[in-house]
Each structure stands twice: as structure tokens, then as C-alpha cells.
Amino acid sequence: MDRKDLLNEATYDRNRAAEWFWQRSQVLGISRRRILQLLALGTGSTAATILAKPNQSHKAIANESGAIVKQVRPDWFYQMNTNLEMRWENMYDRGYIVPNHLFFVRNNNPTPLIEADRWRLNVFGDGVSHPRSFSYSELLQMPSVSVIRAIECAGNGRSFYQTAYGKAASGTQWKLGGIGVAEWTGVPMSEILERAGLQFTARDVMPISLDANKVQRPIPIEKALANDTLVVYAMNGDTLPRDHGFPVRLLVSGWVGIASIKWLGSIQVSRSSLFSLYNTQKYILIGEDYPVNRQLQAAGVLGKIATKQKPKSAFELSWDGEIPSGKRLLRGRSWSGVDKISKPIFLTNLF
Ligand SMILES: Nc1nc2c(c(=O)[nH]1)N[C@H]1C(S)=C(S)[C@@H](COP(=O)(O)O)O[C@H]1N2
Numbered sequence: 001m002d003r004k005d006l007l008n009e010a011t012y013d014r015n016r017a018a019e020w021f022w023q024r025s026q027v028l029g030i031s032r033r034r035i036l037q038l039l040a041l042g043t044g045s046t047a048a049t050i051l052a053k054p055n056q057s058h059k060a061i062a063n064e065s066g067a068i069v070k071q072v073r074p075d076w077f078y079q080m081n082t083n084l085e086m087r088w089e090n091m092y093d094r095g096y097i098v099p100n101h102l103f104f105v106r107n108n109n110p111t112p113l114i115e116a117d118r119w120r121l122n123v124f125g126d127g128v129s130h131p132r133s134f135s136y137s138e139l140l141q142m143p144s145v146s147v148i149r150a151i152e153c154a155g156n157g158r159s160f161y162q163t164a165y166g167k168a169a170s171g172t173q174w175k176l177g178g179i180g181v182a183e184w185t186g187v188p189m190s191e192i193l194e195r196a197g198l199q200f201t202a203r204d205v206m207p208i209s210l211d212a213n214k215v216q217r218p219i220p221i222e223k224a225l226a227n228d229t230l231v232v233y234a235m236n237g238d239t240l241p242r243d244h245g246f247p248v249r250l251l252v253s254g255w256v257g258i259a260s261i262k263w264l265g266s267i268q269v270s271r272s273s274l275f276s277l278y279n280t281q282k283y284i285l286i287g288e289d290y291p292v293n294r295q296l297q298a299a300g301v302l303g304k305i306a307t308k309q310k311p312k313s314a315f316e317l318s319w320d321g322e323i324p325s326g327k328r329l330l331r332g333r334s335w336s337g338v339d340k341i342s343k344p345i346f347l348t349n350l351f
């Protein structure tokens with residue numbers, strides 16, 4: 001297979017699932033039959049449990065914030081548990097970039113309060129020859145890159161299952177504000193991996209967070225080494241805000257938001273395939289249109305793994321607002337997870 005194909009998340013996951021299944025059975029000394037039995041018994045977390053590696057202990061977390069640290073105003077956001085949806089009307093006439101205070105927040109767990117001077121980024125695994133850690137100030141002194149990129153939640157637009165089909169999809173009921181564009185500044189992940197002695201045999205990279213559930217989702221080494229895969233410490237020129245991953249988060253450009261792990265604590269680099277709950281059971285598409293082969297099923301993968309976002313568009317208007325009749329200039333945007341929209345279609349005479 002062309003190694004470039006591994007930049008496509010779906011291709012990558014399909015291949016890795018099969019490999020993972022065989023490797024784990026060997027590493028753990030468990031027979032294939034026993035793994036199948038375990039998976040059959042499992043009610044959800046079996047694959048993740050088999051995979052679980054001891055996490056490094058981190059003492060840098062002072063406590064948890066309760067949920068969200070930044071100012072939450074109802075005219076800025078729709079709040080849904082620990083998540084904040086951007087209100088598009090606030091972007092009217094504001095330009096391309098979403099300011100930090102208006103940027104959406106998607107938190108699986110409350111925002112952890114991490115002390116930067118006690119925090120370290122640990123790089124470990126059999127894919128590096130010199131496992132080591134980096135302090136915050138070390139990272140700030142390394143060569144940095146700034147890119148303008150959108151981060152969009154895989155579930156953005158999910159509430160339309162209810163409005164369009166009369167059937168709600170489970171999960172956060174986003175309208176269209178589960179997206180934001182910012183300028184991200186940080187150290188290319190390649191630079192960090194190189195300094196830990198990246199081996200040419202490295203295959204997968206697992207960024208592991210410090211939030212309550214240690215959210216983690218693997219990416220292939222090819223994507224980890226891309227120019228715009230960054231270990232980010234600044235957002236729109238400011239220190240990365242707590243809710244967006246302080247002290248550092250990952251930016252995995254163009255991939256579903258969950259790949260851009262916040263509150264990064266360690267990075268596992270492996271010569272074998274890696275899997276986590278977040279690409280076997282969560283952030284996947286389930287249904288007749290998304291068949292899963294038997295090997296993937298056996299590895300605990302419940303559906304087609306969500307990859308690139310479909311094109312979408314939104315008006316910069318309040319969700320349930322009214323527009324006075326007459327000739328009006330409406331503004332909006334369209335975007336896709338792959339590239340720029342090349343041919344916008346303008347609808348006129350709507351009213
Ligand atoms: N540690 C951690 N990283 C995470 C998440 C999380 O809950 N915990 N949520 C992910 C999801 S689902 C999305 S869409 C983006 C959202 O980034 P933001 O909150 O900065 O907008 O972060 C991702 N990174």
C-alpha cells in the first residue's frame with residue numbers, strides 16, 4: 001500500500017485495526033480465541049481495557065475547574081453541559097478568525113487546571129530511541145510555526161438529525177457553531193519526535209491528555225510528521241487558554257476535532273498499531289451505510305471511523321432570529337474538512 005494512503009484516516013484505521021488485533025494477541029500472550037471471547041463478552045470498553053497501558057503520573061494538575069474557565073455569556077454561546085457552541089451572529093462583519101473569547105469549547109471532561117511550571121510533556125514508546133520529557137519553557141524556546149486552521153467538532157450539525165429526520169442522534173446537539181478558525185502557534189510535532197530519537201520503524205503516535213478520562217486518539221506517523229501538525233502553545237497570539245488546552249494541545253489539521261487533543265501530557269510513539277476508545281467506539285458512524293468488516297468488529301470497532309468533515313455552510317445570523325422583509329445583505333461562510341470551497345453557489349431572490 002502507498003504510505004501516502006495512511007494520511008487518509010479511514011484507510012489508516014482499517015489497516016491498523018487488523019494489525020492491532022493480531023499484535024495484541026501476541027504481546028499479551030492471549031490466544032486469538034480468548035481475545036474473541038473477551039470482545040464478545042465486552043459491553044463497550046473491552047478493546048480499550050485490553051489496550052490500557054499504565055499512564056505516567058502527573059502532579060501538575062492543581063484541580064479541576066468545575067467545567068469551563070472562560071466567561072460564558074448566553075449572548076456568546078449556547079451551553080450544553082461542558083460544551084459551548086459558538087453563536088454565528090457574533091461573527092457578522094468580524095473577519096475570518098474567531099477571537100478566543102468566542103471560540104467554541106468541546107470538553108469531554110471539565111477543564112483541568114494545570115500548572116505550567118510543574119508540567120512536562122513525556123515522549124515515550126518503542127518508536128523513539130531516547131524517551132524524554134520537555135518542560136514548558138523548553139518548548140517555548142524551540143523553533144515555532146504559526147498556521148491558520150479551523151477546528152471543527154465531528155458532531156457539528158448533529159441536531160439536524162432531529163430537525164430533518166425527526167430522530168435525534170445521541171451526543172451533543174450542535175447546531176452549526178461547533179467550529180472555529182484561529183491562528184495556532186507551536187512546535188511542529190516532528191521536531192519534538194526527532195529530539196526524542198524518532199525511529200524509522202515508528203508507525204503510530206498516541207497523544208494522551210491530562211483530563212479526567214485521559215482522552216487519547218492515535219494518528220499515523222505520516223500525519224504526525226506533517227508540517228501543520230503542531231504542539232500548540234498560543235492561540236491568536238495569546239497564551240493558549242485553559243479551555244482550549246493550556247499549557248499545550250495538539251493541532252491535527254484537517255482531521256476531526258477529536259484528533260486535536262487538548263492538555264497534552266504525553267505522546268506515545270509505537271512501532272506497532274495503536275487504538276483507543278476514541279476511534280473504536282466513539283467518533284464513528286454506525287448504520288447500514290457504514291458496514292464494518294469482521295476484523296474491525298473483532299478489534300472492537302463499532303462503525304466506520306469518522307474522518308473528514310463534509311462541506312457545510314452557515315449564515316452569520318442568530319439561530320432563531322427574524323429578518324425584516326426587503327432587500328438585505330446576508331453574510332455566511334462555507335467550508336469543508338478537505339480544502340477550500342472552490343465553487344460557491346449564490347442563491348438570490350430567496351425572499
Ligand atoms: N483532552 C481532550 N482533548 C480534546 C477534547 C477533550 O474532551 N479532551 N475534545 C476534542 C474534541 S471532540 C474537539 S471538537 C476539540 C475541540 O477543541 P476546542 O474545545 O478548543 O474548541 O478538542 C478535542 N480535544
Ligand SMILES: [Mo]
Nearest residue numbers: 153154257258
Ligand atoms: Mo469533537
